[in-house]
Amino acid sequence: METLVVDHPLVAHKLTTLRDAGTDSPTFRRLTDELVTLLTYEATRDIRVADVTVQTPLKVAEGTRLTRPAPLVVPILRAGLGMLEGMTRLLPTAEVGFVGMARDEHTLQPATYADRMPGDLSGRQCFVLDPMLATGGTLAAAVRMLSDRGADSVTAICLLAAPEGLETVAEKLAGTLDPESGATLRVVTAAIDERLDGRGFILPGLGDAGDRLYGSL
Ligand SMILES: O=P(O)(O)OC[C@H]1O[C@H](OP(=O)(O)OP(=O)(O)O)[C@H](O)[C@@H]1O
Ligand SMILES: O=c1cc[nH]c(=O)[nH]1
Ligand SMILES: [Mg+2]
Helix, strand or coil, X not given: CEEEECCCHHHHHHHHHHHCCCCCHHHHHHHHHHHHHHHHHXXXXXCCXXXXXXXXXXXXXXXXXXXXXXXXXXXXXXXXXXXHHHHHCCCCCCEEXXXXXXXXXXXXXXXXXXXXXXXXCCCCEEEEXXXXXXXXXHHHHHHHHHHHCCCCEEEEEEEEECHHHHHHHHHHCCCCCCHHHCCEEEEEEEEECCEECXXXXXXXXXXXXXXXXXXXX
């Protein structure tokens, strides 16, 4: 598994305001959207393209187009929904699949409550959106759903990741997306934080991303 921390002053600036407990929900939503657009720019560096030509008003020019099948973007509900528009703004031809997962607050295990994704993902590049990679249980389960359907290229875009969660995802998915067969698994994040607390929250983190976006449950 490859991990990329996007090191850019605008990313750091926006993330700092997201962390601030005083940031209200409308501002939190807007900054999440902006931050995802910046992360998407890096996360799509290996997106599949083909050479094309285009006629300018003056002459023929060599160019580049995204290939088909269209990439699949998968926000993990709830909090991942706050990242969808920021991504599809840059990738308007992407298709969108939905997965709903909620982590049990005592066991910290994820339970899947929604699955609206294509049954066959062979040959599809997939982008999973989830702001928080904490214990890694949710992301590992989501990536397994995609690879079970044939996806061979999965990039997860997270606002924050915990070191423990990154290790767990790499361990749980070892051998699932086999790099020898050309498969790739990448995590792109704005920062890797210090650690998890006793309740599985990222420290220093930004709190509960779903609650800050959409209100407490
Ligand atoms: O890495 P993990 O330990 O699995 O935790 C991360 C998950 O927890 C949060 O979702 P939550 O379960 O709070 O659901 P929500 O998005 O509906 O708030 C977050 O958005 C991730 O999906
Ligand atoms: O810190 C955390 C951990 C899991 N989910 C969140 O929203 N925040
Ligand atoms: Mg939540």
